[in-house]
Each structure stands twice: as structure tokens, then as C-alpha cells.
Amino acid sequence: MKAYKGLMIGLLALGLSVACSTHPANTVAQNVSQGPAKQDVPSSVPVGPGPVQYTVQQQPAPGSCHYGKTADGQPLPDRTCTPGATNPKVTAANLSDTICKSGYTGGIRPGENITGPEKAANIKSYGYTGDPRDAEYDHLISLELGGDPDDPRNLWVEPPSPGHKQGAGTANPKDTVENQLHSLVCGKKIGLVDAQVAIATDWTTALAKVGHPDGK
Numbered sequence: 001m002k003a004y005k006g007l008m009i010g011l012l013a014l015g016l017s018v019a020c021s022t023h024p025a026n027t028v029a030q031n032v033s034q035g036p037a038k039q040d041v042p043s044s045v046p047v048g049p050g051p052v053q054y055t056v057q058q059q060p061a062p063g064s065c066h067y068g069k070t071a072d073g074q075p076l077p078d079r080t081c082t083p084g085a086t087n088p089k090v091t092a093a094n095l096s097d098t099i100c101k102s103g104y105t106g107g108i109r110p111g112e113n114i115t116g117p118e119k120a121a122n123i124k125s126y127g128y129t130g131d132p133r134d135a136e137y138d139h140l141i142s143l144e145l146g147g148d149p150d151d152p153r154n155l156w157v158e159p160p161s162p163g164h165k166q167g168a169g170t171a172n173p174k175d176t177v178e179n180q181l182h183s184l185v186c187g188k189k190i191g192l193v194d195a196q197v198a199i200a201t202d203w204t205t206a207l208a209k210v211g212h213p214d215g216k
Contacts, residue, residue: 067126
């Protein structure tokens, strides 16, 4: 009899445990504790329209974009205004006929009649107050890395880096990073998308992110 009572008590306790664990309130608590799926690190960047009949593109509202800065003062774009955008005509399968082919980027680059007005408007978007001649209207993902030629998400007025001599033009260390990444992609040492994501995320750490901090 005692054994029977013990069995019944055990079954009753088990039933209460199951009922409690499947109660809607407890189910919600379990789902909340698991948290949302991780999506902080993008695996790609937006895709632009690619080479088209270019027209002057509308820029973000004046003063709506804000520069970032690395610890050593290198300028970074506003991630909301300028997340980067890729050229859909460039893929990992056609590199030899696109960005790794001599002269390709020159054939798709918008003319100054397009980029001039865009740069003037983007200067207002970012509130840039320096000499416009020292600020490059820069493709965040460069054309040689399959960046979109005229998507406003891929263009920003890049201010000069620390140590830049006023009036010396738009040469900056980002250009060197772009060239090195291009060589690595065309040398089949890194993937196209990896290079695009790395430079769109932070051009100053892009080479390290793809595993080639020395650019080789």
C-alpha cells in the first residue's frame, strides 16, 4: 500500500511539473531567455543598380550624416548614410572580365557632371567645412572591388586624414588599402564578398579582417 501511495505521489508530482513547464507563461519566459537570432555582423552589403545611364542622385538631408573617427584620427563614414553598395555586374565568377580586367573601372565611372553636383550636396549632408579640394568624393567600396558606381549609399565626402597638407589634393591611405585588397581578390587569395564586407565595415581594419594585415 505504501509503495502504491508513493507511486501515485510521484506521478502526481511529475504531472504538475509537466503542466507547469508547458504553461503559456513559462513558454514565453523560455523564448525570451533564448534571445533573438544573432544578426549584428552582416554577411553582405546592399546591392546597387550597377552601371546605368547616370543621373545626379539625391543625397541625404543636410546635416543628417556624421563622421566617425578611429583612435588615430582616420575618418569613417556614417554607417546609416553610407553603408556601401555593390555593383551587381561584378561577381566572383566574372572577375577576369570585370574588376581584374585592365580599364574596366574607367569605363563605368560616372562623369564629373554627375559627381560634381553630388559631392556639393554630400558636403552638406556630412556638414564638411574643410577645403572641398582636399576631400575626395569617395566610393566606400571602390570600383576596383566591385562597388556600385553611383549609388548614394556607396559615396561619401571623405575628409583628409591626419597629417594631410592643406591644398595637397585628395590622396589618402584608404586608396592604398583598396589597391591591396584588389590585388588579393584578383590573386584569388581572398573572396570578393569578404573584401567588400571588410572595407564597408571599417576600411582601416579591412586588411586585418581578411587575414592579410600586411596587404600581401
